Amino acid sequence: MVNVASLLREMACNQPYTRAVVCPLRQNRDRGIAYAHLTFRQLDRESDCLAHGLLRHGIKRGTRTILMVKPSLEFFALTFALFKVGAVPVMVDPGMGMKRMLNCLSESKATAFIGIPLAQALRVCTPGSFKSVHISITIGKQWFWRGPRLEDIRRTPWEPFPIAKTRKDETAAILFTTGSTGPAKGVVYTHGIFDAQVRHIKDRFDITPGEIDLPTFPLFALFDPALGMTAVIPDMDPTKPATVDPERIIELILNHGVTNMFASPALLNRVGRYGQTHSIKLPSLKRVISAGAPALPDNLERFSRLLEPETEIFPGYGATEAMPVSVMGSHEILQKTRRLSEQGYGICVGRVLPGLKVRIIRISDDTIPQWS
Template identity: 35%
Template sequence: MNIASRLIEFALKNPNKTAIIDARTDESITFGELEDKIARICHSLLELGFKPGSRTLLFVKPSLDFHALVFSLFKIGIIPVLIDPGMGRKNLLAAIKHTNPDGMIAEPIVHYLSYFFRSTFKSAKIKVWTSDIKKFLGSKRADEVAKVNEHDPAAILFTSGGTGTPKGVVYTHHIFSKQTEKLQEMFGLTSDDVDLPGFPLFSLFTLAMGMTTLIPSMDPSKPGQCDPAKLAANILKYQATFVAGSPAIWSRVAAFAIEAELKFQSIKQVVMFGAPVRNELHRDLLSIIPNGNTYAPYGATEALPLCLSDGKWLLENTIDKTNQGSGTCVGTSIDGVDIQIIQISDDAINEMNPSLLKDRNQIGEIIVRGQTVTKTYDQMPEATKLSKIKDGETFWHRMGDIGYLDDDNRLWFCGRKAHRIDSANGLMAPIRVEAIFNQHPKVSRSALISNSQNEPAIVIELKHGLKPNDLLRKELLALAKSSALTSSISQVFFNDSFPVDVRHNIKIDRIKLSKMYFKTKMFKYNH
């Protein structure tokens, strides 16, 4: 099924229901208007020479045009290539050149960039400026929906490259459909819900469910710099019921709302992804959403959703274990998803073998399979080989994370595989180690790093307004000696503000930190 069909069928049955509201301007569009816009854009794109099966770079800011463009490309079988512009110029240009796009629909700044880097963009023969979209709306309609099979590519979504080179993940129409079904089922979403997405691509799922989606008053490329007052106003004005995005967003909103003594009565679900969610954030958010709950689904660009945990249950059942260094519980797998723990390896594993499996409560490498797991990276056979394990007629995806399954089959996340340290005292997992230091009342967060000899050290970011001193350093070293997980750490560094990933502004860049303090590349496992 073409993923665009879900939206089109809903629109034809519910033409007067509001589809999108731009909370920045109060402009809106109904599902009927959106469907008509999609049909006219489709006709214009085909007239310009865009062809089904071709690849098109899409660099369009959140707007009433963005969703229409994405679903237009889906509808006529064109493959949108979505690359995070925040990944840095070098990675961005490399990703564009690697993808070899046939066309481009983009903001003016990207067109100007293409003039300076002609070789990178040379394959994109058809170029559309965002200002052209208004002209398209006066054209005829194209009503036919491209016929696709479940293995046909629908889009190429790039990873952020937080622990290596950004990779294009091939999404099929089948994957998109299954993900939409699973997300709707997990959260009990209906067309009566109102979505405020901190990550724009998430709104593609909710629109396909018939939900009203907001374009929030924020720059999605800088979630950690959002204005919480504006987002609070958006939630209250439009009575958002489902809000999602990076913990970097919702920690700011929670702090603002608590100080302003605000309650969001309409919110039923706060869904956070991009990094482990601290128990303190679950607690703070639950205090301001009296009719809702918080969620931290586990997944990645290559595979989502996989597991689900909710804040109320976590605070009642796992907070002590997490604080003591057991990792972050991310819940049990959803229906249709299998999760296993295997021996940690940085080499390719061609076929699954039972001898690779770890016992319950033993830390290893997390692997997953199911209908929401993507099969391949775009034109990257070596990366695909490293990340997939054949198992009969199926395959497993290697998440690049380490963790374990407990006796109740709950998955505990312990960090990125590339960030582990094989120290003289054994495996050190960042999430476990950092939890010990995070219990100090003056610590905001911490990061495990090591030198080229795999000797561990800890970097501390203090709470706002606090300054490091020798007494505090001694307290932290004493804290390290109090746990077997951290007893080998003898170096403590301080940093005013941790470097973080470009997409969610929350994942700590431990590789950059290690370079800062040891002037060396820390992690030999970085792929």
């Protein structure tokens, strides 16, 4: 059996009262931002209650379930509830645009839909993209449709939910990428892939339970409960990292003592420029992991000025379902490979992680009958 939800239950036993997820609620002009949180024990129990309700309403092992929820406490509880049931959450990056998003949702052939009112309105108004959906659950108020709400399906009092005994090759989730380099496509995550990524990320970056993460890309925030890290969810539009409010990011890091940050180069550039101008220091950060695009040396150097001398930025290379494949720290990039990049040799993508095998295929426009 391999099921990523079992890692959450393990953390709930090992560190039950540690915060698992922290979300901003509102901003007070005088007192700053107010936050809500779930501990690992609370997240495990809340996902148990929801898993019982999902199963009772027909969402079972293998059920493809579109999940359209903003980064929130409900997002984490629902995702792990779906994992516990053995259902397959289908998630789409809304930044790809309405037309492509609807095409992706239609291609998913999902039979269940869980979403906030705005997402439900989209489903009702564009029925052609949701022909396969026959189970619908609303998070919040219903406007002009019927069906159960999240509060209706939540089972109380709490009873432990028996986690589905999924195989490592069984589909855990389908994630649709933005398709910025081509047509949007569904990335199939198996439970084995999730488990392997958690292990490789933990080992390569020496992540220990009890650390505090600032994941600025929601899908990668799902790794945090499995790693035993507290996920502090930023108040930002994750589809537009280049326009993020740097003050809010810096405030979160300083208020919560964030030790790890996952961010795109665009966000690092935005926050780094602001931090350099205002002489900001971020001493709590132990590491910064970057992905999504090449991280240029100038960008790394600028953001490094906000960090302690020993703290590094790690640009990772790899596809969504295999991240990271290789990595190299900013110290080595700035001291060794930067000069070659500036001479036109491209961006060094680092060294392959221990335990991984990488093969390079021939460049060809034809189909490849055999990988080489």
